Amino acid sequence: MRSEATSVEDYLADLADDRQQAMTVVRRSIVEALPTGLEETMAWGMIAYVVPLETFADTYNGQPLLHTALASQKNYMSLYLHGIYGDPQLREIFEADYRATGKRYDVGKSCVRFRRLEDLPLDVVGRAIEGASVEQLIAQHESAMAGRKSGRRKRVP
Numbered sequence: 001m002r003s004e005a006t007s008v009e010d011y012l013a014d015l016a017d018d019r020q021q022a023m024t025v026v027r028r029s030i031v032e033a034l035p036t037g038l039e040e041t042m043a044w045g046m047i048a049y050v051v052p053l054e055t056f057a058d059t060y061n062g063q064p065l066l067h068t069a070l071a072s073q074k075n076y077m078s079l080y081l082h083g084i085y086g087d088p089q090l091r092e093i094f095e096a097d098y099r100a101t102g103k104r105y106d107v108g109k110s111c112v113r114f115r116r117l118e119d120l121p122l123d124v125v126g127r128a129i130e131g132a133s134v135e136q137l138i139a140q141h142e143s144a145m146a147g148r149k150s151g152r153r154k155r156v157p
Contacts, residue, residue, distance in 0.1 A: 002045030003072075011047060019072050022117040026079065030068055033126035037134035038067050046071035046080075056138050060145060065137055068129055076113045079125065083132025085110040086140035094128045097121075
C-alpha cells in the first residue's frame with residue numbers, strides 16, 4: 001500500500017491504531033540506531049532514511065541512496081534494510097542473529113516482513129542498521145555502478 005502522505009507524521013496518522021503504535025516504536029528504534037549522515041523523509045510511499053543528495057548526488061536515478069525504510073503494507077509491515085543488502089557479511093550476521101531469537105524470519109531480498117511488533121527483534125534490527133555506515137553504502141553503490149559503466153552490470157549480492 002503506497003502512501004501519498006507528504007510527512008512522516010501524516011503517514012503515521014493515516015494508519016490504524018495498532019499499526020500506528022507498532023510503526024512508531026520501530027521508527028524510534030531506527031532513529032536511535034541510524035548512523036550519522038542520514039535523514040528521515042517520505043520517499044517511495046514510505047518512511048525512508050536516506051543519504052541526502054547534498055552528501056552524495058552521483059546516483060543512477062538522481063534519487064538519494066536508501067539506507068533503511070519502513071512501510072505499512074496490506075497484510076504486514078515491512079522494514080527495508082538496504083544498508084545491509086549489498087554486504088553479504090552484514091546480511092549473514094543479521095540472519096544468524098535474527099534466527100537465534102526464535103522469531104519467524106520472513107524476508108524478501110531487502111525487507112523484513114512482520115505482522116506485529118512482537119514479531120520483530122528490535123535489538124537485532126538496531127545492530128544491523130548501526131553496522132551499515134553511510135560510507136559503506138556509498139562505496140557499494142559506486143562499486144555497482146562501476147560495473148555498469150564498464151559495459152557489464154556488476155550485481156550486488
